[in-house]
Amino acid sequence: MHALTHGDIKTAQDRIAGRIRPVTLARVDPGAIRTGHRDPLDDRPEQPCEVWLALEFMQHTGSFKARGAQNFIQAHRDAGTLPEAGVTIASGGNAGLACAWAAQQQGIPATVFLPANAPQVKVAKLRGYGADVQLVGSEYAEALAACEEFAASTGALTSHAYDHPLIAAGAGTLLEEILQQIPGLDTVLVAVGGGGLFAGVATAAQHHGIRTIAVEPENCRALNAALEAERLVDVPVDSIAGDSLGARRTSAMALHAAQQDRAHSVIVPDSEIVRARQRLWYHRRIAVEYGAATALAALTSPDQHRPDTHDRPSTWGRSYRPGNGEKVCVVLCGANTDPSDLVHRPEEH
Structure with missing residues (x-):
C-alpha cells in the first residue's frame, strides 16, 4: 500500500492549480445547528462554536x-x-x-x-x-x-473511483483550500464511501493538527467496520446514500488514515441523513445528494454518545458535538441528485 503523505497533497495542489474551482465556504448562522457541550460545573460564559459549510458540490462535474x-x-x-x-x-x-x-x-x-x-x-x-x-x-x-x-x-x-494515491491526494487539496479561508480550523467532517476523499482530507488534516470526523450511514459503513475489525472487510450496502457512499470495502489508505490520532468514525441513520438534506434545502436552498448530507447529519443527529477524549482513534457514536468555541467545517461533497423530492415538502422549522 502507498502511504499517502502531506507532500503528495501539496504536489497535487500545485499540479491542479488553475484547473479546478477553488472551494467556496459559507458560515452557518449561529444557532441554526444546535451544537456544543458544557460542563455543568463550568461557570464561564459559553463561547459559541463556528460551523462552516464547504460547498464542494459547486466543483466541476458536481463533486470533489x-x-x-x-x-x-x-x-x-x-x-x-x-x-x-x-x-x-x-x-x-x-x-x-x-x-x-x-x-x-x-x-x-x-x-x-x-x-x-x-x-x-x-x-x-x-x-x-x-x-x-x-x-x-x-x-x-x-x-x-x-x-x-x-x-x-x-x-x-x-482510473479508479477512489483507491489510488493520486486520486486521494487530489481530494486532499480540498482541506488545504479550506485552511486558507478558516485559520484556526479545529475539526472537519467528511462523508466516507470508498474512502478517497477521507484519506486525502484526513492526511492533510493530520499534518496540520486538525481533527477529522469520518461519517457513514449505519447500513453502509465500510470504514467503521474496518476500524472495528482492524482490517479491511466487506460490508452490506443498504442506505439511501448508497449510490455515492456504497462501497462494500474501503481502501487501505482510508483505514490507515482513520487509525491515526485525531481521526474518528461516526455512523448515522438514514432518517437523519434525509433530515439533514432537507435542512440544507429549507435553510439555504442548497440541494445536495444524500452522500453530502451524511456529513452534516453527524452534527444534527440527536446526541447518543460522547467520547472520553477527542484525541485518540475511535469508532464512537452516532453524532459529533463540538466544544465551546470550536471551529468546524462540514464538507458538502456532491450534488448530483434529483431535487424534486425537496421542493414540495412542508417547511421544517
Missing part, C-alpha cells in the same frame, strides 16, 4: 472527484505515461463523470463502461463530456470486467 481525476491525468501527462488510447474507467457515478471531464480538459480520449441499464441521464452527461460510453451487461461487475479487458487490449490507462 474532479480534483482527483485532474491530478491523476495530469501526473501521468507530466511523467510521459499517458497512452494514446487515453483513460478508461468503469463508473456511471461521480467518478466516471470526473474522469470524462478531466480527459476532455486534457484533450485525451476517455472510455467509460456502464451496465446496459444505467440511467439515460448519466449516459447523456458522460457523452456530453466527450466520453465513449460502452454499455455492457446488467451490473457493475460486468462493466468492470469489460473495462479491464479494454485496458489490456488497447493500453488505455485505468
Whole structure:
C-alpha cells in the first residue's frame, strides 16, 4: 500500500492549480445547528462554536472527484505515461463523470463502461463530456470486467473511483483550500464511501493538527467496520446514500488514515441523513445528494454518545458535538441528485 503523505497533497495542489474551482465556504448562522457541550460545573460564559459549510458540490462535474481525476491525468501527462488510447474507467457515478471531464480538459480520449441499464441521464452527461460510453451487461461487475479487458487490449490507462494515491491526494487539496479561508480550523467532517476523499482530507488534516470526523450511514459503513475489525472487510450496502457512499470495502489508505490520532468514525441513520438534506434545502436552498448530507447529519443527529477524549482513534457514536468555541467545517461533497423530492415538502422549522 502507498502511504499517502502531506507532500503528495501539496504536489497535487500545485499540479491542479488553475484547473479546478477553488472551494467556496459559507458560515452557518449561529444557532441554526444546535451544537456544543458544557460542563455543568463550568461557570464561564459559553463561547459559541463556528460551523462552516464547504460547498464542494459547486466543483466541476458536481463533486470533489474532479480534483482527483485532474491530478491523476495530469501526473501521468507530466511523467510521459499517458497512452494514446487515453483513460478508461468503469463508473456511471461521480467518478466516471470526473474522469470524462478531466480527459476532455486534457484533450485525451476517455472510455467509460456502464451496465446496459444505467440511467439515460448519466449516459447523456458522460457523452456530453466527450466520453465513449460502452454499455455492457446488467451490473457493475460486468462493466468492470469489460473495462479491464479494454485496458489490456488497447493500453488505455485505468482510473479508479477512489483507491489510488493520486486520486486521494487530489481530494486532499480540498482541506488545504479550506485552511486558507478558516485559520484556526479545529475539526472537519467528511462523508466516507470508498474512502478517497477521507484519506486525502484526513492526511492533510493530520499534518496540520486538525481533527477529522469520518461519517457513514449505519447500513453502509465500510470504514467503521474496518476500524472495528482492524482490517479491511466487506460490508452490506443498504442506505439511501448508497449510490455515492456504497462501497462494500474501503481502501487501505482510508483505514490507515482513520487509525491515526485525531481521526474518528461516526455512523448515522438514514432518517437523519434525509433530515439533514432537507435542512440544507429549507435553510439555504442548497440541494445536495444524500452522500453530502451524511456529513452534516453527524452534527444534527440527536446526541447518543460522547467520547472520553477527542484525541485518540475511535469508532464512537452516532453524532459529533463540538466544544465551546470550536471551529468546524462540514464538507458538502456532491450534488448530483434529483431535487424534486425537496421542493414540495412542508417547511421544517
